[in-house]
Amino acid sequence: MSVGAPKIPVVVAEVVEVNALIKRFRFQRRDGAAMPVFSGGSHVVVEMDDHGTRRMNPYSLMSHPADTLGYEISVRRDEVGRGGSLYMHTHVRPGMEMVLSQPVNLFPLDARAKKHLMIAGGIGITPFLAQMAQVEAMGGRFELHYSVRSPALGAYVEHLQEQYGSRVHVYYDELKQQIDLKTLLKSQPLGTHIYVCGPKGMIAWVKATAAAMGWPALAVHSEEFLAPPVGLAFEVQLAASGKSFTVQPNQSLLEAIEAAGVEAPYLCRGGACGQCETDVLRCDGHIEHNDHWLTDAQKASHTKIMPCVSRFRGAALILDR
Amino acid sequence: MSLDFNVETFRGDYTFKNSAKAIKRFPFPFPEDSYMYSVNMEPHVPGAVGSVFEHLFDVDEHYVAEMRDRAQVLAEDPLRCQTLPHMELAGWDLLELIMESKARDYPQWFELHKDGDNWHWINKPLQIEQKFTFMDASTLPYGPMEYITRQTQGDFTLQDQRDDDLWIEAGMVTTQADWSLDFDIGMSFKQWHAPVPLAHQMNIFDRALKFLLKLQHGAPVRRFNWTMTVDALLDTSPENYPKWGPSKTTMTPETIGHRQHLRVELQTLHRLPRSNAIVFPIRCYLIRFEELVTVPKWARRLHRVVRDIPDELATYKGFLRNKPLMLDYLAQFDDGQPTSPGFGAD
């Protein structure tokens, strides 16, 4: 039984080359039903079957949060990364069927902020597109400072300027334009929150500058993607019931145990309740503990595992089940 | 309609009672013969037809009477419903969730017709018909959360999520087990749980919070909580404690079966899509001891739970003083036979 949030089966409706580095993808539900609305700053995990390698990459949703006809993401071509962006750029075409996770928001706006000060670098613009649309619809106050390499690579600059006028400030590296952060941060009204999304160096620069100017850390937010636990397949052996099988990348250990016809206790299926705790009889390798139940000492000892969320990498795993 | 819903009161003459059908579907909260706090959360997936889990929001025979009672509580004390300004969006999320669920699950009672943002809501049991513009509060008689929770059984709180914590920042609370929304509003997860004994040391709140921060849209979870209530009073608020407190002192062996109720809260947690907030519906079910003991397994088990409960919990839940009376009454129904595991009657 799989009881997590239902995945969203989609078809690629549109692929648009935004510039030399960036492509935009639009997804619609295969069954024609409405997409869930979402909150600005949310991402979805796009599942890819890259010639047998399963990739799960998170991308910020950039479409209007109230647009339930489809979701849009923008993907920057990354030649050195894990390959998800290359796959998106070279293989994904309109009409292709793919699977998305439910939207998850790890970069939410602080709804109490008196003003939202958004700072974007390059492809880091995408979550702000959705956030600005949401703040605008609710009559909130915001300002965007968007830094890109060159006019040719300035994705969505025109759209943004047209839509939001003087609240959008664009800076081109090639023209030696730089955000004057100190001046900017000096003049913000009390209750302003900063949001920064872009290259690591930019995030560190904004955080350090804000801290040095007396901004509370809780008023400075940056985008963090939690890479979803990479679901590699692994073998497991159940001593009590005498079964062994492979846990597939797209199933949890608990689901695999259930699929093998072995009854296993559970409650939350999210690593919190402790019900599924299982003794490890042998562990030649490394358990990826993704739960909140076991103590750090228990985790380090590799004598217990929570099959609802945790996985294994290595030669042999034998459980008392 | 009169066939579907009881005419009854939760105050004054207390005419509240459960039909045979309501007793049969009562959400008995004890899966075993003893009770201690735990991280008792599980996916809120649909349950058996006729059970309180059949639908996302259970509407039962007490619906109309409970809504009348809520209106009375609010007339006396409007502070039982409060929304901090930044939580209105979450209120719209909640309104949408409830209206869509009820119209889908109970088409004989509720209808929702949408034409873009122009919505038309029909609530037949309460004889309400409302045309309004979604996301425009000026087109409703109350804010969105208050509007829909005046028409939905159970208390509701809305939690904003930020800074790796949950913040209780809106709520409709008129059927509470002795806690004050007016006092708690604005608090974080561990702040509002501060008065609970033992559970902090058991790391229950640490684990529950980490789990909830990752709660996903479309994957709600549920848990039970319970306490004891004398007379079928829904509004056991701290605000009114001087009014209902004395009722605990007038119970006798003759009246306990009739006056003492087990109070069960079916609590669910849902991620809301636009606001990223979490809604926490707290649905209260009451059952008289004399109704409960008609199910032999429940009678045996409740006796054992009350007998063995740590004093800290009985004190916190407010029934230590009547525990001996309860045990005397319940002991008659406990023949010492084993009980089967799980919630269900045998």
Next chain:
Amino acid sequence: MTKTMFEPSITSRPVYGVLSPGVGSAHLFVADGEGADAVCDLFAKAEAAEMKAASHIIYMPGANGCDKTADLQALGVAQFYRAPSFASAQSRLAKVLADAHMGLQIYAAGTEGLMAQVAALAQAAGLPYEAVQMEHRGSLARRVQCVHCKGVTENVRLDPFHCSHCGLSLFVRDHFSRRLAAFQGVNIDAEDPGQVPASVERFK
């Protein structure tokens, strides 16, 4: 003066630290009674010298009569204001916060009720609660909200005590609301009207 020692309490009760010079464009201090000592201790630190030109101190004597106006005046900060009470200083405080920019550092020192009210105002102005530095000095008398009539009684020393608004006998819980800047008071003889234990001086 040393820091106040607190008994272990529940998780809603704030814990207080020691004021230390913060970095920022402006510094706002609000203190009552013995809280003045915490402000003076901060300015006794070498790093605080350059803060003076950008500092604003609002001070009110303690309910116990403790008045250290002279000590604070002697610090020579840019702005010093002595208010007769917190209530009378509230509109001034609101104006200062409304005009302020991010980078403002806020410090509160003295009684729990004073600190909590400053933090609540700062939070209403949009700052995180954690952005307000707090140091407890002086009286442990409590600010208590009656859960029944909602009236707040200041400087509660006795437990149980009479609500200054509705007159009910209340016992004082440790449960604390940052939004209300108050502890919770609950009727002690609700179940057995008239049976009120003798009051003890719990909060000195």
